[in-house]
Amino acid sequence: MNQQKNYDIAIIGAGPVGIECAVRLQRAGLDVVVIEKGGIAQTIYNYPKNMRFVRTKQEMQIEDIEYRAKTDYPTKEEALTYYHKVVEQEDLEVCTFCELELFTKKIEGGYILYVQDSRTKQKNKNIDKINANMVVMAIGACQKLKPFVVEDYTTKQVIVREFEDGLPYRGKKCVVVGGGNSGVDTALDLVKAGAKVRLLIRESEYRNNVPAHKIEELEIYENHNNIWIEFDTAVKAVFDDFVVLNDDGYIFTDFVFPMIGYQINWEFLSSIGIQSGYDLVQAKFVTQCDAHTRESDMDNVFIAGAVTGSLDGGIPKFKKGIERLVETILVRRGVEPDSDLQERMPIDGESSVWMVKVKNDAIKV
Numbered sequence: 001m002n003q004q005k006n007y008d009i010a011i012i013g014a015g016p017v018g019i020e021c022a023v024r025l026q027r028a029g030l031d032v033v034v035i036e037k038g039g040i041a042q043t044i045y046n047y048p049k050n051m052r053f054v055r056t057k058q059e060m061q062i063e064d065i066e067y068r069a070k071t072d073y074p075t076k077e078e079a080l081t082y083y084h085k086v087v088e089q090e091d092l093e094v095c096t097f098c099e100l101e102l103f104t105k106k107i108e109g110g111y112i113l114y115v116q117d118s119r120t121k122q123k124n125k126n127i128d129k130i131n132a133n134m135v136v137m138a139i140g141a142c143q144k145l146k147p148f149v150v151e152d153y154t155t156k157q158v159i160v161r162e163f164e165d166g167l168p169y170r171g172k173k174c175v176v177v178g179g180g181n182s183g184v185d186t187a188l189d190l191v192k193a194g195a196k197v198r199l200l201i202r203e204s205e206y207r208n209n210v211p212a213h214k215i216e217e218l219e220i221y222e223n224h225n226n227i228w229i230e231f232d233t234a235v236k237a238v239f240d241d242f243v244v245l246n247d248d249g250y251i252f253t254d255f256v257f258p259m260i261g262y263q264i265n266w267e268f269l270s271s272i273g274i275q276s277g278y279d280l281v282q283a284k285f286v287t288q289c290d291a292h293t294r295e296s297d298m299d300n301v302f303i304a305g306a307v308t309g310s311l312d313g314g315i316p317k318f319k320k321g322i323e324r325l326v327e328t329i330l331v332r333r334g335v336e337p338d339s340d341l342q343e344r345m346p347i348d349g350e351s352s353v354w355m356v357k358v359k360n361d362a363i364k365v
């Protein structure tokens, strides 16, 4: 990163969305820098070991850069290789292990971004400054785990929040909580590793992000009594060797895996001046931005990708969401607009209705 330079755009986050924005804006002739607090595609790097995407490589490909994978559904390793290849091939300036702390608006326009080396982070020490006219926040929604809310627990040691691999749990009694893709993946991985698994799902069916083939696979294990699946069931309390359920029944267990997802790091967003909170209409956490251009309350600060709301729809949905954002930035930087862009320019006041509501009633693990 060049601290003397004034970049057209600083993109925060080198995930699939940040990288795609960077490719498109740089190809259009803008001077782009990407700030990433981990490695390239850090969120994907953090996935469980045996993870395979439920979206196809065709849906996730960036522009004309070929997405190589043995099947249509890339593995974690294939996805990581792809995003590294994109960065190298396009010669993107990506500053890894560099964390955005805050930014301030300059009187003459544009922003100063304050960043720190995330490996050696010490509060208010060794802060670097980056100047940019516009900022795209593509920080994802996987920075913060959703709290696992229970009425009581004796120890956190039995609760595994970051699942890597089933092998250590062979022969152990494992309770997996969550009927989404992560819950199902974790349950399958544990069963295959030889663990005794109970999958507890609060709702009466799987979430719609679980592909049919995974449900079929689970059912085969269930029919052979290798896994027990219970719907309309939630965990009320966690003790050393058993959990208490919402109907006051209990299950003996060695480990509990709450695979209940992530939430937007809205404390961080608020601390840098971007409003986010609980949307009463959509009943979920969202980051406030214009529904079309994705511009936040701050001029020329855009919100892209998973940080706009939930992970539902995945990468293909976020790719659609950045179309207008990229076009808006190009127009503002004086790059020739697409033919029909003027007709599709933002509609005032069309951002979503939202209010902050903080739940603070039970123990969060």
Ligand SMILES: Cc1cc2nc3c(=O)[nH]c(=O)nc-3n(C[C@H](O)[C@H](O)[C@H](O)COP(=O)(O)OP(=O)(O)OC[C@H]3O[C@@H](n4cnc5c(N)ncnc54)[C@H](O)[C@@H]3O)c2cc1C
Pocket: 012, 013, 014, 015, 016, 017, 018, 035, 036, 037, 038, 039, 040, 041, 042, 043, 044, 047, 048, 051, 052, 053, 054, 055, 098, 099, 100, 101, 138, 139, 140, 141, 142, 143, 182, 304, 305, 306, 307, 311, 313, 314, 315, 316, 318
């Ligand atoms: C287990 C799991 C399985 C998934 N499976 C699928 C799937 O099959 N298909 C699918 O489409 N989606 C899937 N997803 C969701 C997918 O990972 C997200 O949709 C995608 O990563 C969102 O891309 P993004 O670029 O918006 O955010 P991210 O990929 O989360 O990238 C954000 C980046 O910003 C960085 N960052 C955050 N804060 C800062 C800061 N202050 N300074 C600098 N950098 C920062 C982060 O380190 C991160 O690298 C899955 C998610 C999980 C957790």
